[in-house]
Amino acid sequence: MRNYILSFDQGTTSSRAILFDRHFNIVEIEQQETVQCFPKPGWVEQDANEIYRNQISTARRLINKCGISFSEVAAIGITNQRETTVVWNKNTGKPIYNAIIWQDKRTEDLCSKIKGSDFGKYVNAVTGLVVDSYFSATKLKWILDNVANAREMARRGDLLFGTIDTWLIWRLTSGKCHVTDCSNASRTMMFNIKTQEWDENILDEFGIPMNMLPNVVDSSCEVGITDKLVFDEEIPICGIAGDQQAALFGQACYKEGSVKNTYGTGCFMLMNTGSKDVRSKCGLVTTIAWRIGGKVSYALEGSVFVAGAAIQWLRDKLGVVKSSAETEKLASEVNDTNGVYFVPAFAGLGAPYWNMNVRGCISGITGGATYKHIVRAALESMAYQTKDVLDAMEKDAGMKIQSINVDGGAAVNNFLMQFQSDILQIAVQRPKIVESTSLGAAYLAALAIGWCTMKDLAATRELDHTFVPLMKPKDAKEKYKGWCKAVADLEKNCKQ
Numbered sequence: 001m002r003n004y005i006l007s008f009d010q011g012t013t014s015s016r017a018i019l020f021d022r023h024f025n026i027v028e029i030e031q032q033e034t035v036q037c038f039p040k041p042g043w044v045e046q047d048a049n050e051i052y053r054n055q056i057s058t059a060r061r062l063i064n065k066c067g068i069s070f071s072e073v074a075a076i077g078i079t080n081q082r083e084t085t086v087v088w089n090k091n092t093g094k095p096i097y098n099a100i101i102w103q104d105k106r107t108e109d110l111c112s113k114i115k116g117s118d119f120g121k122y123v124n125a126v127t128g129l130v131v132d133s134y135f136s137a138t139k140l141k142w143i144l145d146n147v148a149n150a151r152e153m154a155r156r157g158d159l160l161f162g163t164i165d166t167w168l169i170w171r172l173t174s175g176k177c178h179v180t181d182c183s184n185a186s187r188t189m190m191f192n193i194k195t196q197e198w199d200e201n202i203l204d205e206f207g208i209p210m211n212m213l214p215n216v217v218d219s220s221c222e223v224g225i226t227d228k229l230v231f232d233e234e235i236p237i238c239g240i241a242g243d244q245q246a247a248l249f250g251q252a253c254y255k256e257g258s259v260k261n262t263y264g265t266g267c268f269m270l271m272n273t274g275s276k277d278v279r280s281k282c283g284l285v286t287t288i289a290w291r292i293g294g295k296v297s298y299a300l301e302g303s304v305f306v307a308g309a310a311i312q313w314l315r316d317k318l319g320v321v322k323s324s325a326e327t328e329k330l331a332s333e334v335n336d337t338n339g340v341y342f343v344p345a346f347a348g349l350g351a352p353y354w355n356m357n358v359r360g361c362i363s364g365i366t367g368g369a370t371y372k373h374i375v376r377a378a379l380e381s382m383a384y385q386t387k388d389v390l391d392a393m394e395k396d397a398g399m400k401i402q403s404i405n406v407d408g409g410a411a412v413n414n415f416l417m418q419f420q421s422d423i424l425q426i427a428v429q430r431p432k433i434v435e436s437t438s439l440g441a442a443y444l445a446a447l448a449i450g451w452c453t454m455k456d457l458a459a460t461r462e463l464d465h466t467f468v469p470l471m472k473p474k475d476a477k478e479k480y481k482g483w484c485k486a487v488a489d490l491e492k493n494c495k496q
Contacts, residue, residue: 283352
């Protein structure tokens with residue numbers, strides 16, 4: 001009996017495999033970290049082959065740990081770090097360059113030139129995105145321009161492009177399937193979110209051949225079958241979604257106006273806007289949430305580039321914490337940050353600022369500040385950045401958001417979730433399963449094989465805890481005012 005769904009959650013810092021049973025309970029999880037390299041300041045890369053190897057090895061270890069076989073897996077759902085760009089030779093199967101990660105800033109000068117131009121306005125109108133090095137298009141152009149013979153190979157039709165979902169599926173099917181889903185396609189800055197097609201004008205401007213690009217499919221459908229050589233079993237791949245859209249789906253945010261916020265490497269807030277592609281005037285982007293049965297649901301999104309990555313920096317670069325888990329205790333051991341604000345703009349500022357030129361800072365340090373204050377300031381920065389995005393989202397949507405659904409690694413941090421509720425002055429709802437990204441991929445796969453309906457899925461969601469504001473509104477306002485000043489000072493200093 002095929003009683004399980006296997007989710008691949010390929011993230012920025014790790015590859016994870018999660019096994020779900022028929023009732024969408026987590027059976028077991030396996031995880032393996034992925035090495036990032038930084039060839040130059042602002043450049044971020046990974047080995048695409050390592051990403052694939054890690055994803056396969058986590059799946060094998062997971063199945064062995066659970067004492068089952070791959071023959072008992074009904075389907076695979078895939079969710080992935082978005083915008084990350086891989087180009088490979090379809091004849092040899094080898095990448096011609098490292099995967100360029102979504103955080104990479106090497107094309108920021110090009111994007112700055114395009115942003116205010118007529119072409120930049122066209123890109124925004126067609127794709128719903130702000131012109132930024134965050135997205136895939138200029139990463140792909142850089143590879144074609146800078147890797148020896150890349151343009152000639154592309155002209156001959158020897159090269160393929162993909163985001164991580166595409167790369168994994170191509171490898172899993174031994175090159176039989178070159179596909180992506182609408183949610184991932186909408187993050188490339190090359191996809192027309194209205195016509196659901198790759199935009200020829202954008203491709204021509206960047207010199208990108210159409211034949212490099214994957215076919216775009218629904219987020220829930222059978223897209224291919226794994227080669228028997230991979231897992232000694234043919235398993236249908238039935239769900240694909242970018243990590244943030246998968247989290248929105250996993251949180252059962254199926255109604256217009258429902259909102260989720262994910263606390264991972266970055267912070268990502270999405271609002272389901274249904275069949276309407278709401279356009280932002282406040283620095284958010286319009287994206288595709290998912291496409292099921294040919295029907296598209298759109299979302300407004302605010303992307304914060306650095307959230308949990310700031311904690312990782314404190315751990316790996318400064319050595320002030322040994323694990324992310326201990327930050328909750330350290331932050332609770334001080335009453336406040338002693339006036340310290342941490343703006344973790346390691347890769348510039350995302351929504352709603354979209355300032356690629358600034359870099360991180362820790363301000364307000366006095367002789368009384370300790371490492372505990374800095375740790376607390378790092379956690380609080382996630383909450384402040386989330387408020388930046390929520391305020392913009394309320395203006396764009398023309399509505400007051402009453403609560404947000406939260407997930408991601410840092411959502412288990414009770415200090416952060418309480419502070420988030422205090423700063424937003426609304427309820428913060430944490431589900432029992434905070435692995436919403438992997439759960440969303442499992443949901444999409446289960447839908448495709450007829451296990452359930454979306455109504456069934458919404459009924460399965462259970463809350464672990466609801467955090468309500470405990471801080472006085474005037475105190476929350478004063479703290480946020482200090483954050484806004486820290487960001488304004490940073491941007492001002494950047495211009496000087």
